[in-house]
Amino acid sequence: MSELKEFRIGDFPVLAEQRYERRPLSRGYNMRTLKVDVGSRGVEEKPVPEDMKKRFVGGKGFGLKLLWDGTKPSTQWSDPENEIVIAMGPVCGNTNYPGSGKSLVVSLSPMTGIPIDSNVGGYFGPYLKFAGFDALELTGKADRETIVLVDGNEGVVRVLGVPEGLEYDTHLLAEQLTRSLALSPDPADLQAVAVVSAGRGADHSPMGLLNFSLYDKRRGGIRVKQAGRGGIGTVLRDKRIRAVVARYRGVEQDSNGAADPAAVQRIGLKLHREIVKNDDRQCKMRKQGTAHLMEVMNDYDLLPTKNHKYGQDPKGPEIASWVWEKLLTQGKPDGCWFGCTLACAHAVDQFELQTGPYKGQKVCVDGPEYETAAGCGPNLYVYDTHGILEINFYCDTYGIDTISFGTMCSFLMECWELGVLNAERTDGIDLSWGNWQGAAQVLHDMADGKRFGVLAGKGVKYLAEHFAKEYGADAQLMRDIALHGKGLEQSEYISKESLAQQGGYYLTNKGPQHDEAWLIFMDMVNNRIPSFEQKAEALHYFPMFRTWFGLQGLCKLPWNDIEPADNARHPEPNKVPEHVQNYRELYTAITGEGLSPEELILQSERVYNFQRLFNVRQGHGRRAEDRPPYRAMGPVLPDEYLAREERYDKQLREKQGLDPAAMSLEEKLGATRRYRLAQYESLIDAVFKRRGWTADGCPTPEHLREIGMDLPEVLAVAEARIAGKI
């Protein structure tokens, strides 16, 4: 890395400053949030009322509640009153239970217009919590580049200006801020600084992300984890916030103020031991991270290949987990928060870049995680690990979501193959399958806000319409292969052969992101949920259960990417019952409150329904918006059908009683399509019914009363939608 200019704290002009009273956390809560308006430079402390704690619990629940209160039904993502809320949750910040350092970030999304939420590691969230706040609301629009600094030791919030020469791209900016704002160059002081930032890409594309840093003592530099989905980085930059920084030194075993610290230790140690013993035999997270999934997905025809057209390729082994294991630096405790022994946050060190503004420099690449390796790998028909890593690095530092970027680029490449795009339309970029340099060029153009990158960066929903209108592309085909829901690009699993997973992706609040439900194996491979009712039950339980991680500030991975050795013997192994029990005990150990399995689901259900009604309030949240593009449901093109002809023919025979031998390819495609679309409609009916929603997808007032989400303003939205008024 080239020499970075270093600043002193005095180089950052203080635009506003407010002191606050420091007080220790009690039972996982501060019962106080912080609001910073970068437009008026106002800093406000807000108490958390008991009722808010009871109904919204924390994390994503607090985030959505604060966002609801801070915005209006008419608020657009780029309005000053749109907020970015970073919230943690009561369990977040304990150092004993693996996966306990997550921040939940919510905002009105530039991609979907409705609330997005993203779950991210790094030290910022826990530090903010120990500084004294359960959430941070960022609102307003600054008239100049701004930094918000929360110092938890001093008890002060500062709104700072930006000195000349401060970097934009995260790998430089976060490093620079860490060194400039640390109290001393002592590694412990460097580790006490956590930075949230985006990058130049987020200035020019709605798919901007937030990087959350952590200072890695062993590598002697910063690492970053991403709040990737839905464009929150774009909102940050639209507010002209260069970075948000938390400083806190003095994390201890019981900084979280647990009701029963010894129980927290006991439950955490139990999982540490399970991980140390079983991980090598199970997912190898400690060596490979989530990239361990690559060959599994390829083997099961689930690895997105050429814009989700196919699910496997003979080249699959070239990017298998063992290949990544060799590239990822081994033997480092790569947790994204202290105490995560699952430690999946690996990196490739000393990686020499071949393109772009940092060409020739050696950098540390955070990742790749599975989604990036898949979405920017086989999905682009790229099997060159260097290419995947280069895109990974630049996406992060420019502040661009690798999932949206991968799905967007694969769409562009398919359009190139179909002749919709050509060199003239891409400003000379060759977007043939496998050409990672072409993809990287699109990315550099996005960061520069120039040329083809500006158009490409708008995302597939926009591009599909644009290509039909401007280039005369077949509008239906464009809609079919543009993989998005509600405007958000789909993440990286093939959902075609699993109806339940189509629901897992598209019957979601924020758009097709796999964090609500991952049912492919349960549904397609193990056939455990054959009926619509069973699928609907799974599409109730898993989204609710997984929402709970977001209320608590927890990572999902230590729930089922490590399992007790005897898990398979349980009647419901997919739920990993022993770990659910751990979570309930952990919650009680921290908050001092009991939690039955039913109440755990209810906590989530309240927030889940609230989020759905938030969508409704913003004029969305309708059944029609929960339908996937056909590429996510079945074969769009003739060669796509032919590649799996045996499978599809068999389904025509067995499921529809048709004779494929007597049908033309076109007829077979049509019959398959009609059948699958109808199946999906039946699935929606079953799921909405199970969730207590109307046929159009609106939670009913009765259901809201039943689950305890019967706030007057929430009921009013449901009633207005049902009465046809919104």
Place this chain on the structure above:
Amino acid sequence: MIKYLRTIDEQCVGCMTCAAVCSRLYAKEENPAKARLLVNDLGANSFHLVACDQECRRCVAECPTQAITVAKSGVVMIDKKLCVGCLACVAVCPIGAMRYYPGEKHPFKCVACGACAKACPKQALEIATKDEGEKA
């Protein structure tokens, strides 16, 4: 050179003098659960003494805050100021030499000070040295 506490199980009679001395010295109370070494009663008058071998360093590699380091003497030490109490070190220790006491913020281990060796009536413990990589 690595300084360490050598344990000679055959000589141990389970009198617990070592644990008492150690816990009094480091925990200011007589409580074997707080001793930096462990006397395991295997039954039939046979005992197994556990103390850090100062050599495997699995805990050193695992500690997220680098609170565990190797001193010049070769002894593996915990810096409490840097420790966040995650107990990852306890989980990775292959012999159970890294210990903790429920509700206390930091784990603890033998630092080869030799207080127990001096007190042991049966010479079951002694401070010894070994070269890097050489097993005791």
